[in-house]
Amino acid sequence: MFQRIRKPIVISTAILFHLLLIFHLFFSPVIIVLASYKSIINASFVAFVIILLLSLFFGRAYCSWFCPGCGIQEVLALIIKRKSKNSKATYIKYFIFTVWLGVIIIGYLLNGIHKIDLTYGMSDITIERKIILTIGAIILIVPLTAIFGRFASCKYICWQAPFMIIGTKIRDYFHLVGLRLSCDNSKCNECKSCSKKCPMDLNVMQNVKNGTMSDSECILCANCIDTCKQKAIKFTFKKLKHERLTRMV
Ligand code: SF4
Numbered sequence: 221m222f223q224r225i226r227k228p229i230v231i232s233t234a235i236l237f238h239l240l241l242i243f244h245l246f247f248s249p250v251i252i253v254l255a256s257y258k259s260i261i262n263a264s265f266v267a268f269v270i271i272l273l274l275s276l277f278f279g280r281a282y283c284s285w286f287c288p289g290c291g292i293q294e295v296l297a298l299i300i301k302r303k304s305k306n307s308k309a310t311y312i313k314y315f316i317f318t319v320w321l322g323v324i325i326i327g328y329l330l331n332g333i334h335k336i337d338l339t340y341g342m343s344d345i346t347i348e349r350k351i352i353l354t355i356g357a358i359i360l361i362v363p364l365t366a367i368f369g370r371f372a373s374c375k376y377i378c379w380q381a382p383f384m385i386i387g388t389k390i391r392d393y394f395h396l397v398g399l400r401l402s403c404d405n406s407k408c409n410e411c412k413s414c415s416k417k418c419p420m421d422l423n424v425m426q427n428v429k430n431g432t433m434s435d436s437e438c439i440l441c442a443n444c445i446d447t448c449k450q451k452a453i454k455f456t457f458k459k460l461k462h463e464r465l466t467r468m469v
């Protein structure tokens with residue numbers, strides 16, 4: 221049920237991202253680095269802060285519902301059926317995130333913040349550069365997916381995911397209400413459909429049995445909800461209660 225809504229939305233964001241030049245201003249990991257060394261708060265600075273704030277209430281839902289990279293993965297999933305493993309390689313994204321954020325923080329510390337310019341970088345985004353960036357994204361994501369399986373780039377190298385993981389951890393630490401999965405393990409008949417359907421390769425059935433649905437790799441895509449005939453899993457908008465976090469990265 222949710223997939224009929226989610227997939228068209230997330231695939232549309234991928235198409236729009238690559239068609240409309242302005243999208244790049246909001247999500248470029250490069251323009252924000254350049255802005256930090258010119259003392260400018262730019263559009264992607266604002267976008268990343270908004271993503272962090274949204275994760276306080278919606279966890280990693282942005283990943284599976286709106287992220288252009290996920291949209292590409294959904295298209296690739298039509299061809300590549302093998303899932304990438306939820307292995308230690310998932311830690312690579314934290315290294316990328318730390319180095320990238322460190323460079324930005326150093327930029328602002330050295331140069332200060334002197335102005336807000338949400339159009340900063342627009343004049344540099346020509347159609348030719350955008351085509352090169354789109355081809356670059358395809359060159360990066362397609363081989364990763366072909367070699368390691370579906371959603372490999374989301375799991376292993378996405379520099380945005382740690383923002384939302386940090387936001388979700390803050391939310392759960394302070395017991396704030398937010399969108400999350402909840403389960404009724406008395407309904408589970410151990411069919412394993414949820415684990416097989418999970419694009420992030422989580423052992424969802426085991427999480428249901430344990431009553432621990434707060435895995436930091438969960439992108440709230442609702443595949444497990446849609447596939448569970450017993451209706452043992454659902455979305456809820458509540459505080460984290462009586463549940464230890466299954467992954468404490
Ligand atoms: S799909 Fe539902 S019934 Fe089957 S293992 Fe998962 S939670 Fe249990």
Ligand code: SF4
Pocket residue numbers: 401414417418419420421422424437438439440441442443444445
């Ligand atoms: S646990 Fe469910 S909602 Fe989370 S990533 Fe897996 S299938 Fe999606």
